[in-house]
Amino acid sequence: MNEIFVCVGSACHLKGSYDVIDCFKNWIKDNELQDDFVVKASFCLGHCTDAVSVKLGEEIYSVSPDSVEEFINQNIAWSRQL
Numbered sequence: 001m002n003e004i005f006v007c008v009g010s011a012c013h014l015k016g017s018y019d020v021i022d023c024f025k026n027w028i029k030d031n032e033l034q035d036d037f038v039v040k041a042s043f044c045l046g047h048c049t050d051a052v053s054v055k056l057g058e059e060i061y062s063v064s065p066d067s068v069e070e071f072i073n074q075n076i077a078w079s080r081q082l
């Protein structure tokens, strides 16, 4: 199971954490990846100026509600050949 952590700290919350979470959840559902991925809310990841912060493995990325799809294509879907 791969965990996608989305920061819901105040800076990230203001930049749309919950929209980012919804996008990830929809992607998981649409692609029937419930056995492979789970989205979890996280406390501040220490990269507030890059909000919304998303942690995947050991890496922390800056993602916005508008760039989630691009993020998935570049960092997740491509590596899994979806």
Ligand code: FES
Residues within 6 Å of the ligand: 007, 008, 009, 010, 011, 012, 013, 043, 044, 045, 046, 047, 048, 049, 051, 052, 053
């Ligand atoms: S509030 Fe999200 S990284 Fe700090």
